[in-house]
Amino acid sequence: MSKTVSMALVRDQKTIGPLVKLLTLEAPEIAKNARPGQFVHLRVNDGPAPLLRRPLSLAGADAGQGTLTLIYRIVGQGTALLARLKTGDRVDCMGPLGAGFDLDCERPLLVGGGMGLAPLLYLAGALCPRPVAVLMGGRSQEELFWQGLFAEACRHIHITTDDGSLGRRGVTLDLLPELLAGGEFDRVAACGPRLMLEGAGRLAARHKIACQVSLEDYMACGVGACLSCTCAGADGRRRKVCADGPVFWAGEVFAL
Amino acid sequence: MMLNVDLAGIPMKTPVMTASGTFGFGPEYADFVDLNRLGAIVVKGTTLKPRPGNDGRRIAETPAGMLNAIGLENPGVDEFLAHTLPKLQGIDTPVIVNISGNTVEEYGELAARLDVSGVAGIEINISCPNVKEGGIAFGTSCASAAAVVKAVKGNTAKPVITKLSPNVTDIAEMARAVEAAGTDAISLINTLLGMAIDIHSWRPVLGNVVGGLSGPAVKPVAVRMVWQVARAVRCPVIGMGGIMTARDAVEFLLAGASAVAVGTANFVNPRAGVEVAEGIRDYLAEKGLTHVRQLIGRVNDFTGR
Numbered sequence: 001m002s003k004t005v006s007m008a009l010v011r012d013q014k015t016i017g018p019l020v021k022l023l024t025l026e027a028p029e030i031a032k033n034a035r036p037g038q039f040v041h042l043r044v045n046d047g048p049a050p051l052l053r054r055p056l057s058l059a060g061a062d063a064g065q066g067t068l069t070l071i072y073r074i075v076g077q078g079t080a081l082l083a084r085l086k087t088g089d090r091v092d093c094m095g096p097l098g099a100g101f102d103l104d105c106e107r108p109l110l111v112g113g114g115m116g117l118a119p120l121l122y123l124a125g126a127l128c129p130r131p132v133a134v135l136m137g138g139r140s141q142e143e144l145f146w147q148g149l150f151a152e153a154c155r156h157i158h159i160t161t162d163d164g165s166l167g168r169r170g171v172t173l174d175l176l177p178e179l180l181a182g183g184e185f186d187r188v189a190a191c192g193p194r195l196m197l198e199g200a201g202r203l204a205a206r207h208k209i210a211c212q213v214s215l216e217d218y219m220a221c222g223v224g225a226c227l228s229c230t231c232a233g234a235d236g237r238r239r240k241v242c243a244d245g246p247v248f249w250a251g252e253v254f255a256l
Numbered sequence: 257m258m259l260n261v262d263l264a265g266i267p268m269k270t271p272v273m274t275a276s277g278t279f280g281f282g283p284e285y286a287d288f289v290d291l292n293r294l295g296a297i298v299v300k301g302t303t304l305k306p307r308p309g310n311d312g313r314r315i316a317e318t319p320a321g322m323l324n325a326i327g328l329e330n331p332g333v334d335e336f337l338a339h340t341l342p343k344l345q346g347i348d349t350p351v352i353v354n355i356s357g358n359t360v361e362e363y364g365e366l367a368a369r370l371d372v373s374g375v376a377g378i379e380i381n382i383s384c385p386n387v388k389e390g391g392i393a394f395g396t397s398c399a400s401a402a403a404v405v406k407a408v409k410g411n412t413a414k415p416v417i418t419k420l421s422p423n424v425t426d427i428a429e430m431a432r433a434v435e436a437a438g439t440d441a442i443s444l445i446n447t448l449l450g451m452a453i454d455i456h457s458w459r460p461v462l463g464n465v466v467g468g469l470s471g472p473a474v475k476p477v478a479v480r481m482v483w484q485v486a487r488a489v490r491c492p493v494i495g496m497g498g499i500m501t502a503r504d505a506v507e508f509l510l511a512g513a514s515a516v517a518v519g520t521a522n523f524v525n526p527r528a529g530v531e532v533a534e535g536i537r538d539y540l541a542e543k544g545l546t547h548v549r550q551l552i553g554r555v556n557d558f559t560g561r
Binding site: 004005043050094220223229 | 277279319527
């Protein structure tokens with residue numbers, strides 16, 4: 001599981017949703033070692049401003065092709081610079097970083113809110129052909145371009161939107177209780193807003209289903225050195241989101 | 257052998273160290289860089305008891321820099337001695353332990369606890385801007401800084417480096433005070449106290465409200481302070497503050513630093529410590545020089561100071 005810094009080649013970049021980009025990088029060494037839930041840390045320019053790397057979760061990795069898939073939303077200066085990358089450009093890419101998802105399950109339910117669906121897409125592909133279900137939430141229909149991306153790997157897709165423009169009106173946590181009540185799942189894997197993760201962890205615990213959550217936080221180094229992204233574990237011990245996570249068992253980081 | 261330096265009795269293969277708080281304990285970066293090729297590793301600030309650090313957001317990017325308010329999160333000296341230090345024994349690079357106390361006595365106790373094999377030196381942190389007690393409180397008064405240095409020197413046989421805060425009116429006065437108290441070397445600068453405000457929420461960006469500014473943005477301030485201190489004291493000076501490249505490092509050496517430390521650059525380029533050393537070697541060759549010591553303090557400032 002060795003980590004490297006390499007100048008990845010941009011294979012392709014396209015817009016797939018409102019301000020959302022899908023970036024395909026050629027980085028064979030990273031692709032070979034990557035697993036779902038891990039992330040890469042990208043430099044967005046050569047100069048000192050913006051200074052820090054940007055952590056992006058892997059939405060896919062293909063060891064055979066030597067490629068990485070990243071899906072991100074343009075939210076600030078750094079991602080705006082990334083969005084300018086064109087086929088043939090090079091980008092300084094560090095990874096794969098962090099601890100990924102546990103794959104030892106038979107009937108997983110993936111729960112994702114907004115851009116939290118990116119690492120779950122990689123996970124869905126890795127778990128296929130096991131029967132994978134996904135519960136995805138977004139503000140409105142336009143944000144659920146994810147439906148098409150998950151269609152190949154997932155048997156069942158459940159959707160909620162804040163405005164009811166697609167699927168059930170509400171948030172993922174409104175629909176999750178009835179999905180879990182069916183008793184068909186042996187694992188929940190969630191990524192999205194912290195409150196959603198905590199709620200998913202609680203509901204899964206109530207049904208005695210093992211649950212993993214992928215956290216995010218502001219980070220500088222990405223390797224556990226700067227301690228920008230640590231959080232208190234349920235046992236009182238500190239956890240580094242970048243190095244001990246970003247994927248944790250829900251009970252490690254939330255009092256369930 | 258163009259780069260080797262002896263820093264107050266600590267032999268280093270290169271004059272490029274890693275700055276405390278930016279390189280963990282070292283192994284965090286072992287996948288990316290050969291730790292044996294660094295001048296020295298200065299490990300994360302260590303306290304007597306474990307510290308959880310500050311609540312809320314801890315970093316904010318700023319123009320050519322960053323603010324941090326980690327708050328000295330660390331597992332404590334017992335954990336360091338029992339589990340971390342043994343893991344560093346296989347590395348052929350001096351390990352310097354940065355220490356921080358709430359009281360003068362705690363600094364002395366930490367120095368005593370760390371007076372063990374495998375620790376090459378002690379760096380006294382009297383300049384952390386992010387903790388309520390201790391830290392910078394000791395670093396902004398000559399008398400209390402001197403008291404801390406005396407307490408540490410009285411409890412260790414290791415070389416002692418005192419890390420100064422830039423958040424003072426007269427940096428040369430602070431340097432003279434800690435030298436008189438017996439420090440073997442001085443490192444500077446720690447971060448500059450700064451603040452960022454979210455204009456949408458109208459709240460401070462950092463959970464701690466204020467934090468320490470580092471990165472290329474602070475380099476000119478750091479070079480100026482290293483220059484002032486190098487002229488004020490006889491002990492060796494370790495220069496740091498925004499060093500990203502060998503060119504940056506050479507500025508510090510010319511200003512009077514005997515060694516330099518790479519800090520925030522590690523976050524951007526994990527190989528920065530090694531690449532800066534390689535770049536200094538290339539610079540020496542390019543200038544027809546044979547040893548890094550030929551650069552130290554050689555700025556032609558014509559001020560007569």
